[in-house]
Amino acid sequence: MRFRFLCLCMLGLSLNAHAAFSIPGFELVQTAPVETSLNNPDLADPVTIWCQQFDAAKTTIDIAQFYVTGEAGEPLEPVLEHLRKAGERGVKIRFLMDQHGLRMSNEATLTAIKSIPNLNFQLIDFGKIGGGIIHAKYIVVDGKSAFVGSQNFDWRALKHIHETGLLISDSKVAAQVQAIFNVDWQAQQLLAEGKPVPVLNQQVVAADESQSAYLVSSPNAYNPAGVGDSETELPKLLAKAQQEVYITVMTYAPLSYSVKKPAPYYAVIDDALRAAAQRGVKIHLMISAWNTGKPYIDYLKSLQVLPNIDVKVVTIPEAKQGFIPFARTLHSKTMEIDGKIAWIGTSNWEGGYMNTSRNLELVIQNPAMAKRLGELQRQLWNSPYAAALDINKTYPKPHPATAK
Template sequence: MKFRFLVGLMVLWSVGVQAKFVQSGMELVDTIPSGTSLSTPDLRDAVSVWCSEFDKAKSAIDIAQFYVSGEPNTTNGPLQKVIQHLREAGERGVKIRFLMDQHGLRISDKKTIEELKTIPNLTFKLIDYNKIGGGIIHAKYFVIDGGKSAYMGSQNFDWRSLKHIHETGLLVTNTTIAREMQAIFEVDWMNQSRVQQGQPPVVLNTKTVLADESQPDYLVASPNAFNPPGVGDSQSELPRLLAKAKHEVKIMVMTYAPLSYSTHRPRPYYPIIDTAIRAAAQRGVKIELMVSSWNTGKPDIDYLKSLQVLPNIQIKVVTFPQAKEGFIPYARVLHSKTMEIDHKIAWVGTSNWEGGYMDNSRNLEMVMQNGAMANRIAELHQQLWDSQYAKPLEVDKDYPTPHPGSEK
């Protein structure tokens, strides 16, 4: 089986065709930090997928992002390539809407924002999502032609996310789900206008909407109050899935803590995910949790250590070496948000596993009840887990405070 898989890849390479991993209208897409020993030859990278999708667009491209950042001192970086394909779409008459969170301005590259605004047929809007859900637009997604296809994942509209960060996403050709993503965009686009005009946002749900788990693949999102019909609540769905686990759960996420990311001190307690993980471990489920080196500050590291000492839980911290070009701020990090359960269920999302993401902020998560996709997510996890970059969390170690924006 493995031999036939390798032969198939060799044939694809020989004819210049890039391999894909597709299951039931979901294509798994990743970004591997350059210069590492990690390899995923059967997966397309985000740059290739984004450019291809923009090239296919006939009438509309709708994009939602937290921030944007182009590579300095170059005109041919990965994001510049993406923007060029977006420009070509606008030039041929495709209507483009770009929605960015206002709080992302402080970390955005102003030059790139101005470049986006020069694209023909592109409308750029800032949204203060804090006035809507109490958080931010943290989702990273786009929709093509009203829902013919869509993309969601951990990649920000940032050159580093396309070259120097471990990221995972999905190209969605399941039109039912792509249309639901379109509906989410329309809700936020509408509420942006209402907030800008001083009007209250339109609340769509006053009670928690549970996901329809009878579907093989389904989208969940947050915040629940602003999800359109057909889209379940991600905050309730994650513990529901963890409660189903019988044998194993493999998780990759940038940051994990039973606390909210609020600037208020002490940070509000957020036990929903943590309680579900502890309950799974207590009933014998083997859990592997990988977090980034940005997760080692206090008090987060203390909560991670309290998990590590429990039976059936193993935690590893991922640290990538600096790029050959030298230190790059806010890069070289694990940023994927994935989960695999019992080789049956796969989860790919945009949320970190802390409070503030699945309760107050706009995020999207995809659940795929597909064994082949679950196995491929597990393999992606295992490759990093077994690599030189992932080290077991040491309970007795005094971890340094992370400084992702500097070389300290």
């Protein structure tokens, strides 16, 4: 069985060898939900990329995830097989997962990961550090290449969900991603020893916008040297917009994701969007149908009535096999500004992601990448899956199985 899936993955690598839209240092990666018209032949899929990364590893693989879940015969299985092969040939693997992700994880997948040779699996309660969770999804290989994207280590994210990521070969950015992993791995060890985790930044760290591509992260207090603050950078980029902005994100609201009722107000992003629209910038915002529950839908309607803001709700139809919990949705977290700037990351656009949780975002100031990302967004915007938000419509409450 293991050999069969290994062969299938290798076949996929061969078939997809031509699929590569890239600029120096970065390759755009997409998951298009099966049985939709959203596939792009020039964009590689994460299964291919992750298998290639693991096969190329010489010394180390570091992986950080919120949760993990697989199914027999589904796309995560060959990924785990290639990760196992890396461990068997002596590659040292560290796997860091947030403790709060256990409830969403599949026990069989956890067992399979923990059984991989040379793999050190650790849980971290990031709530004891920044107050949120490890929500970032990324991989670092040999400290020289990395993958950052919206794809969770979840078979559904590799087959049934709209996702966007980046393969990173830029050595400076990859080193920064490695530094973030090292900070969080050390934090886990300190927590396990009952020791405090030191704050790294007392002041907000500005991103180095002189670079054509740069990494920003959250929370600012626990970013390593040289990594800017994503919560500060997003409004700054929106303030630079002059003509048009396209945004795809699973959830959007000026509220903090919280167990508190009512949820705390969080206006950082909302204020920036409204300010851009007020000065004439056309804002195109796509959100998942999971975002239509109250009070979120009311905030979205308050945007839709404004000049220069258009909101669309994306609904991915049920798969032929029937309902799949926690699947068939928009999960990408991307922004394109004026055909000049691309933003690709792991944060939803509400409180709790860019201020208290560990998330990573890439800013690429490159017209070619911005144009290709914009095309990907317009493909979804103009598809039959995206419908204009109707301010007079009473939207159904999202299915209770469709949790974040």
